[in-house]
Amino acid sequence: MARAVSTQRKAVNTALAWGVALLIAFPILWTFLTSFKPEPQAVASPPVWFGFDWTVRNYVDVQRQRDYFDYFWNSVVLALGSTALGLVIAIPAAWSMAFVPGAKTKDLLMWMLSTKMMPGVAVLVPIYLVFVWLGLLDTRIGLVVVLMLINLPIIVWMLYTYFREIPGEILEAARMDGASLGREILYVLTPMAIPGIASTVLLNIILAWNEAFWTIVLTTTNAAPLTKFISGFSSPQGLFYAKLSAASTMAIAPILIMGWFSQKQLVRGLTFGAVK
């Protein structure tokens, strides 16, 4: 990593990398900026960069139309709930696949991934009917289960690839010392796998937070998360760029900030076994 390079070369690299990074993040930065503009200046031609009349009125307007915190809180509950439930189910499964592989383990894994390929819309009415029968419509628990199931294959796979890199001898040694299977997982495997589990958790939270089909279809008010919050701002009448930007910023800010703070942990395990 620490290759010695000339300052000149480093400067060129820096300029290039910053250019690319700003370009990639530009849509987000621009949205953030626009959210503080008065509506007419949001569509001004030529575009105004910083010299506009800064205002928080858009945020106030958005908040007055619908209570952000209700949606925010539902997003938190759904993301954390589905992740926690998913982990409880996925850790044992990934353990057994990694340490007691059978002839069909690979096929099983592939089959799990293939469950993700059924387009949600095709099963919309069947699932809706099931939810009606079970009384799960617009409940957090129903959504937690659905989001968990959608992401379960990814969680299992991620954990599996991570567990596989843990040498089996360590578990063997623990077993020799008389540790039961549960203890073996809880006290030996889990601590060693913390980085892998951490990034699995983070990825799953991101995926659950951003899921935008079932969370819109299966909720009305009580369990509605931020994806539903934003879907009411998509094409109102008249000028709306600034308000849309404010609502967008509110919807993405929590997960974006979480992602920034935890990017090291996220990246460390986000390899899906790609690194040897």
Add this chain to the structure above:
Amino acid sequence: MSTQASRSAARLMLSPAVLLLLVWMIVPLALTLWFSVQRYNLLTPDRSGFVWFANYAAFVTSPAFWLAILNTLLLVGGVLLITVTGGILIALLIDQPLWGQGVVRILVISPFFIMPPVAALIWKNMFFNPSNGLFAEALRGIGLAPFDFLGQAPLASIIVIVAWQWLPFATLILLTALQSLDSERLEAAEMDGANPWNRFRFIMLPHLARAITVVVLIQTIFLLGILVEILVTTNGGPGSESTTLTFLVYKEAILDSDVGTAAAGGVVAVILANIVAIFLMRAIGKNLDA
């Protein structure tokens, strides 16, 4: 390691996940298969009954079907191409020593955290819009007529949006893989007089093969299901220019309220997705074996 006891314990521990996924897959699949041979339109509940394979025939012969398959392949292929090449280039760039690496990395991964409806709305309104979008402004700025991206190049525009969302994912995985590369090997190659291209071609690229496989596999799974981005920006049009298989199913299910044909379409989509998956596994699956 695998005693009889641990085997049965393993099966026990695997079973909740397998059972749940089985239920999650089989209940909707069974219902879907059943609906797919029924005439069942939400809006005309009185006209119902068993119709054999009429729904499948209707779905496969619908005028947009083949175009939808082509569009699906173009969308998946286009996004994969952009994200993998772009990901490699960016990973190579930000792996170099530079000032402010942390901030650069944060900026680069940001799009990954944006929920699809927000991403689509931002791109559609603030960039692609031919009257008020920034691209139109830029074109006007250099004296050209504004281009109607979503009308004239709908699929390409959607590919841009989706590639933007997935570029960080590819970059991250490729970057991690790149960092695990033994720098001594590179230095040795440099000593031997290998030029940068050859070092990339014969040392880095083979090392990245597994990472590329993973990126392709995971992204394909997610890309086959892309719906919101199309729904928000072009609604599959103009004509059927940006209609994918998933969107076609959506159209049957929601616009036509035709549960039967949508179910048949879902079954067709799953079969095709699995064919793609098998091809993928054949082509690159060996990279995944330890």
Add this chain to the structure above:
Amino acid sequence: MTFSTRALLGATALCGLGYAAAAQETTTITIATVNNGDMVRMQGLTDAFNEAHPDIELEWVTLEENTLRQNVTTDIATNGGQYDVITIGTYEVPIWGNQGWLAPLDDLPAEYDVDDLLPPIRAGLSVDGTLYAAPFYGESSFVMYRRDLAEAAGIAIPDQPTWEDIKAAAAAMNNPETGVHGICLRGKAGWGENMAFLTTMANSYGARWFDENWQPQLDSREWKAAITDYLELMTSYGPPGASSNGFNENLTLFQQGRCGMWIDATVAGSFVTDPNNSTVAEQVGFALAPDAGQGKRANWLWAWSLAVPASSDAPEAAKTFIAWATSKEYANLVAETEGWANVPPGTRTSLYENADYLAAAPFAQMTIDSINAADPNSPTVQPVPYTGVQFVAIPEFQGLGTTVGQEFSAALAGQKTVDEALASAQEIATQTMTEAGYIQQ
């Protein structure tokens, strides 16, 4: 019972009357509505409703039109019971009412004055004389144009223009150099977007969707004439990217002063004349929708209306809310807080007899004339087996209209010729109608 009574008494004794009111059983109703300005305003007036009805709590689901329709249709057809009040239009009401999915609104209180509702609107929301939804706002379509630009171009747009007048005016006002396009029309595909406009335009050209035997007529001479003129107008004098412009996009363009003319919903009248949002508020003139000398004008009829699904578990509270939100009293409330021009238009005769309203709303007379000129029971020059002006009131139209709309949108984007678009529209319509059993083989 005794326990709760005692608890209530205790509470009253302890905390006074205010607490007792809170201890009364409250009913929560969930209202699904569109994110249009008038509905957002209604949501903002929740407090006013609660003052009169403290025992009814309102939960709002405000969504973009397509998402709303998708969620509500799924719920109502599967008997999900998620909503107590839904916002639907004149297309859905007769179909859903026939299915038994809506609770009849035949017991509205006397002070509601149901006879005050505009007759064409009321007819559109009734099945066999029974009202199934109450209109929140009603609309037809008309021509909005820039008086200043017309004057500068030296032309006049008559109150009852023909398509020839429109073409001439578009050509005269078109000036892309200064960012002004002669005419803005809908191009975004959808049965309620471009097909609403194109169907009315075709009606005025003497075209029809189906003949008396449900045979599709999209390959007729009249359709070809209408679509050809539409494309000519839009490619010569329209804004760029028109194939993705719907109502909202065009509204923004017009408010920014980028359109010389715009033919669209009468409800836009209050938006384009609102100085807070429109840069051209002082300059807007109105005219009836154009005709082609065949006896039918190109204006539609629509009413966003509130209805109670049969699956609601609080139908009485829901009806109380509907009676409030569509009442004269609500109109007065909006007038007090937001001014007369912002009152939901197009539902009641009394509003158009109100001098304050007529003075505040320069578009009022044109609106009522347009609504009265629309006849859902006889929308076309030639006879048809269906009702509905800008739509065909059959369940299949939603899908069919959107698919055909995609074809015309593709033609507008230059990807198809008129003949190609009409030929595939005809083919799609024939296939749909055959599958649905209208055409016997």
